[in-house]
Amino acid sequence: MRKSTAVIRKSAWLPQGFxxxxxxxxxIVERCLCTPQGDSVSSVLFIIYLEQAxxxxxxxxxxxxxTTEAHLPNEIVYADDIDFIGNQPVNVEKIEETLKVHxxxxxxxxxxxxxxxxxxxxxxxxxxxxxxxxxxxDIEHRKHLSNIALNKMEQIWHRADKTxxxxxxxxxxxLVRSVLLYNCGTGALTKTDEEKLDSFHRKQLRRVxxxxxxxxxxxKSLYKKC
Numbered sequence: 001m002r003k004s005t006a007v008i009r010k011s012a013w014l015p016q017g018f019x020x021x022x023x024x025x026x027x028i029v030e031r032c033l034c035t036p037q038g039d040s041v042s043s044v045l046f047i048i049y050l051e052q053a054x055x056x057x058x059x060x061x062x063x064x065x066x067t068t069e070a071h072l073p074n075e076i077v078y079a080d081d082i083d084f085i086g087n088q089p090v091n092v093e094k095i096e097e098t099l100k101v102h103x104x105x106x107x108x109x110x111x112x113x114x115x116x117x118x119x120x121x122x123x124x125x126x127x128x129x130x131x132x133x134x135x136x137x138d139i140e141h142r143k144h145l146s147n148i149a150l151n152k153m154e155q156i157w158h159r160a161d162k163t164x165x166x167x168x169x170x171x172x173x174x175l176v177r178s179v180l181l182y183n184c185g186t187g188a189l190t191k192t193d194e195e196k197l198d199s200f201h202r203k204q205l206r207r208v209x210x211x212x213x214x215x216x217x218x219x220k221s222l223y224k225k226c
Contacts, residue, residue: 043079050080053102060098061090078129089113135187143200146180150204160210169226172208177201 058074061084076083084090096106114126114133124134132138153171156163180201189197202219205226211217217225 046080049102050077050104053099053104054082056101057095057098060094061086081129083128129183131183131186135189136193138183138187139189139193139197142180142182142184146176146204149176149179150207157208157210165209165225168208172204172226176204180204 054075054077061074075085084095092106092111099106112126114123116123116133121134124132124137126133132141150157150172153175156168156171160168184197202222205222206212206217209217209222209225211222
């Protein structure tokens with residue numbers, strides 16, 4: 001009895017147009033309720049709704065042509081970003097028509113076609129979920145973006161006497177390092193690439209701490225300070 005009551009109360013947060021069935025005391029009750037966009041429940045419900053739409057999309061796509069392709073995932077989904085995978089070009093128009101039935105719209109301006117080939121390097125500069133597919137290309141891109149974030153706070157780094165060192169380090173870790181290392185764990189870096197990234201990171205740390213030539217500091221002491 002208590003469990004049924006709890007379910008009914010929670011169901012009052014669901015969005016308008018989302019009809020659901022509640023089993024309480026042996027009876028099935030169907031309700032259509034609403035919640036404001038951005039509510040903690042709305043994102044979960046969107047994922048559920050999108051998955052149902054994707055089931056219909058999968059039924060419209062061509063069947064795998066060989067055993068290798070049959071073992072590949074149909075798509076990769078992250079929130080509302082979807083990558084459809086196949087050895088043959090995917091019919092985007094067919095996908096768009098199917099999603100329209102579910103009131104979902106494909107952003108044509110952001111739709112990209114990426115071909116991953118053995119002797120081609122173009123795919124490495126394709127961006128997926130904020131990162132470039134090529135590990136080295138993405139690291140260079142991250143360095144560039146982190147330097148932009150670092151330069152925006154130039155006055156804070158130069159006026160070290162006005163801002164405590166502890167505060168400057170916190171600002172760097174929150175607003176700059178997070179940009180530099182975004183999604184970094186997914187890359188396949190060599191030992192040399194990692195050393196170059198560490199060197200770049202230390203260069204930024206020295207700038208944050210106001211350590212400039214001819215003043216020097218060992219890497220061990222630098223990491224200890226930060």
